[in-house]
Amino acid sequence: MSVTSDDLKKKPLTFRRYKDGETRNERKGANWIMDADHTHKCPEYVLSTPPCQGSCPAGEDIRGYLNIVRGIEKPPAGMPWQQYAFERITSANPFPSVMGRVCPAPCESGCNRNEVEDHVGINSVEHYVGEYGIANNLGFTKPEKNSGKKVALIGGGCASLSAAYHLTLKGHACTIFDDHAELGGMMRYGIPGFRTPREVLDAEIKRIIDLGVEVKLNCHIGRDVTMEQIEKEYDAVFMGLGAQSGRPLPVEGAEAPNCVTAMAFLKAFNDGRLQHVGKRVVVIGGGDTSIDVATVARRLGHITKVNENDRPEHVIAGQVAHDVAQVSAREGAEVVLISRATMDKMNANKHEIDHALAEGIDIRGGVTPVAVIVGADGRATALRVAEFDMVKNETVIRPGTEVDIAADLIVSAIGQAVDFTGLETFNNGNGLIKSDKNYQIPGKPGFFVGGDVIKPHLLTTAIGHGAIAADGIDRYLAGAEQEKRPKVDVHHFDLLRKLEEKGLQPTEYDHKQVWGTDSAKFSVHNFEDRSLKYVIPSDELFLGHFPFVPRHVRNMTMLDAEQALGNFEDRLDVLSEKEVIDEAKRCMSCGLCFECDNCVVYCPQIAVFKVKRDVNTTGRYVDTDYSRCIGCHICADVCPTGYIKMGMGD
Structure with missing residues (x-):
């Protein structure tokens, strides 16, 4: 119906929601937001940080490289996906192969997939990509300009x-x-x-x-x-x-020459100087370093003939040893690892503890060192331990629980200095x-x-x-002020960078007044980046979308006590290309579209549509026609990744 000038004189035409002087919404309750099959909200696309990235101390774009591996995010023309994934990982961490092996993977502990069945094998994927980088001699590109600094x-x-x-x-x-x-x-x-x-x-x-x-x-x-x-x-x-300096045991007798720190022990081993450890070794700790010491000691073992000058404590202290280990029979060492924590609460990785047990290392938790027993020659002969209670942050020994553990070498792995x-x-x-x-x-x-x-x-x-x-x-x-670091301090997927990579970057804003921006080319319509401040939890995902899929576990060579002796080979196998792709497909891409089509299929108004091929990219796979949308929020309900949020509309 047309509006005449006479009509305007009678009653001004307005799109205002409130009258003059009205300062709050007078409607009762929250039912006004949702009325039967529609709401006054509309879908918007919100990028959030997944908990794997939020848990990664190096801030890797984990979701990004998993989406590259699985084929969601495409590499530039002519580039293998492995290289593109390598570049994404190394934008944060230049050591993918090393960290893919030894990082305890807090990212996997934070993974939302744990709410379905088991975490994604992020370390396995990183390991594979790192090995590809080495095998294919991938390097880093030098900058074009130098600052002179x-x-x-x-x-x-x-x-x-x-x-x-x-x-x-x-x-x-x-x-x-x-x-x-x-x-x-x-x-x-x-x-x-x-x-x-x-x-x-x-x-x-x-x-x-x-x-x-x-x-x-x-x-x-x-x-x-x-x-x-x-x-x-x-x-x-x-x-x-x-x-890289170790902390000695803070107990009586710990000054004995064959009481050494874990850092000194491991350095002597990694230098190639330490070749045997004696028949009985006691390690004190509970973290990964103590496990490393214990497994090294198990591998080195002891030799049947040893001169005084060739004792391990002398080698660790820096003296040059004779090459007796090469000409003498080698036998296994008895290795005991003691920890104040019980085995289930030790800080070491569980799989490393399992390996140590399989290799014959005796782990005794819930005891604390009391004293080092020293023989007439001044060398330690045993470590005395006891059960204890913590009373007001003080260690109280339980009387009658003291036990002496015989030792030729005692290694303290209780901290670094x-x-x-x-x-x-x-x-x-x-x-x-x-x-x-x-x-x-x-x-x-x-x-x-x-x-x-x-x-x-x-x-x-x-x-x-x-x-x-x-x-x-x-x-x-550059002489600039230091900026406040973001709340979520990680490398993350950048939609603008992705648009630029495909030649779809927004045009320059001409500062002319416009009614709405849904078709304007100077902005990214209906998109919000919360990744620097928000980690998306599992309860914002549609977990029902994800079926049970077992994790692809890397093969790790398990050794028994005899096999461990003298075995210094790499224990961890890399996944195959197919396995690593299948593992990446288990990623739920929390907080970013992974192109499942749920929102398109389930929209009753056919308001959600696929973006045309020549203008779509990762994160811009679908869009919404607001002339059709009634705000029913079905698209948000069925979005597996939590990328679609219902925002307030006017």
Whole structure:
């Protein structure tokens, strides 16, 4: 019906919801939102962070590379999907093959698929992609421009290597200083080679160095080179010292020469110096490091003929051993691992505990060290342990529960410490370095920090520290203020980047007044990115969409006590290409469309439609015709990933 000028004089035409002076909605209850088969809401497409990414200390775009592997997100023309997935992983973490093996995978613990049957084997996929990268000699592209700025990185572990990688890609010249003979830090000197094969570690480090990173080995900052020299020559400094000193047992008798720390033990082994451990070894701990020590000791075993100078404690202390292990019969060692925690509450990975048990290692939980029993020659002969109770945070020994465990070597794996020799001014009083959210050292402009020197944690955590610190260093070198880090600090799928990749990026806004933007080309219509602030939980997904699909589990070689002796081979097999694709298909793509067509099929108004092929891309597979939509919210109900939300309409 047409409206005349006379009609307008009688009653003004208005689209206003409220009258003048009305400040709130007077309607009673919430029923006005939904009326039978329609609502005053409309569907919108909301990108959220999945809990796997929210749980990843390195902030990997896990959902992104799983969608690449399964074929949802397509690589650029002519690029294998494996390479595209490799590039997506290494945008956050330059060590996919190493981390695919040794990371305890908090991402898998957070995976929403656990609410269906079992988590997605994220580590398995990362392992496969990392191995593909090495086998196909994939490298990183050097930046086209250099900033002219120089950054010194102190320490050659994964935090410094990660920071150097990201900084070099930003155009800054990096020099790594390390007091070891080789780079790698805890990846090389703290984890045995049968968990991180050295050829794999070397290949992933080489890719970073090949970007043009300068390396100065056997150089201790604070002794060989002063910090004053570093400050004079470099524009910024990253402190990635690591925590490669061990903590001795805090009990009487622990000063005996054959009581050593786990860090010293593992370094001697990884250096190739330690070749036998004695007949009886006792390890104190409960974390992954204690398991590493115990399994190494089981593999090394003891030899039938040993000279005084060839005892393991002398080798660990740095003395040169004779090559007696090569000419003497080798026998298995009796290895006991004791932990204050019961076995079900130990911090070590469950599968590593299972391996240790299968290899004949005796694990005794719920006891605490009381004293080291020392013989007449000053060497430890046994470790005394006892059951205990915690009373007001104090350890109270239960009388009569003391037991002596015979030992030729006692290894303390109860924690790590930082060597601040020559750098004492950086010690915060607790043996660590303090930092802010950008990993900048307070009161020290241009000094940043990352890794175990902040707080000993996972290798993946140190990699994440390096990436975030690199952002902070980049801003510092540009003279910009440090930004507040996002609530969910991860690498995530970027729809605008994807549109640009396909030549579909929005046009420049001409600032002309328009009525609505559903067809405008200067914006991404009806899309909201919440990924920097919101992790989507399982109760916002349509879990009924996902059938039971067993996880594809990597084969891990299980050894018994006899087989473990002298066996230093890689234990973990990589999945096949088909298996890794099938495993990626188990991903529920939480918070991002994975093109299931549910919303199109179930929409009763035919309002939801597929975007035309020449303009669609990941995250823009479907759209809504609002001239048809009645707000019935069926599309949101059947969206498996929680990507469709019902937003308030006007």
